[in-house]
Amino acid sequence: MAVPTLVLATRNEGKVAEFKAGLAGLGITILSLSDFPTCPEIEEDGETFSANALKKARAVFAYTGLASLADDSGLEVDALGGAPGVLSHRFAGPEEDDAANNAKLLALLSGQPAEARTARFRAVLALVWGAGKETLVEGTCEGRILEKPRGEGGFGYDPLFYVPGLGRTLAELSVGEKNSISHRGTAIKNLRPVLAELIEKGELTAHAHRGGK
Numbered sequence: 001m002a003v004p005t006l007v008l009a010t011r012n013e014g015k016v017a018e019f020k021a022g023l024a025g026l027g028i029t030i031l032s033l034s035d036f037p038t039c040p041e042i043e044e045d046g047e048t049f050s051a052n053a054l055k056k057a058r059a060v061f062a063y064t065g066l067a068s069l070a071d072d073s074g075l076e077v078d079a080l081g082g083a084p085g086v087l088s089h090r091f092a093g094p095e096e097d098d099a100a101n102n103a104k105l106l107a108l109l110s111g112q113p114a115e116a117r118t119a120r121f122r123a124v125l126a127l128v129w130g131a132g133k134e135t136l137v138e139g140t141c142e143g144r145i146l147e148k149p150r151g152e153g154g155f156g157y158d159p160l161f162y163v164p165g166l167g168r169t170l171a172e173l174s175v176g177e178k179n180s181i182s183h184r185g186t187a188i189k190n191l192r193p194v195l196a197e198l199i200e201k202g203e204l205t206a207h208a209h210r211g212g213k
Helices: 013-022 049-064 085-090 098-108 175-181 183-200
Strands: 005-008 029-032 067-077 118-130 133-145 161-163
Touching: 005 013, 005 049, 013 029, 013 175, 013 183, 049 067, 049 085, 049 118, 049 133, 067 085, 067 183, 085 098, 118 183, 133 183, 175 183
Parallel strands: 005 029, 005 067
Antiparallel strands: 067 118, 118 133, 133 161
16 A cells, blocks of 8 residues: 655755654655755745745645645744744844844843743644645744843744743753754644544545656
8 A cells, every 4th residue: 555645845854854753653754845856945925824834835735746744933922912923034134144033032122021021932834635635733832032042952042932831941952852842843743643534534645746856
């Protein structure tokens, strides 16, 4: 029997490894856009995480003919009305780096007390396995923004994102600890039963690659 195949709409090897670990044991072949080098880049111009994730998953499904999974994620700060949100990766500008994004965030929150610095990381996963066959799952990680960075690990806003239940920032956690509580890790856990049901029903099947190597 053909093994069901899922294409991850990313070329980020770290993200691919996280998805493969989180979805291990489902009896599914997991590919990524690295297996489809001619797949065109997809502009993330949606106003919500859901819109961006769905756009990517639909585009990759249309290109490959295989069930496709995409994610979009970012930081939501309550005192900033949910910003930076979908602009998290380019908060300080499209050419700026993590340090610039963190500096802008700290400047906007300057003078705010700890109780007003609540925030969360949110990840939305979009799964598309056919025309009109799609679903969304999400995961969040609650915390607050510190006044200065702590920790050497992680990336992005991790050094500023303090998790009260652990007493540490995401940048102070091991990779395993972070994955166990992270927004993307939680979303992947929420996706597992959805995928398992589709596999059991035979809705995810192996197809001939349209745009592969």
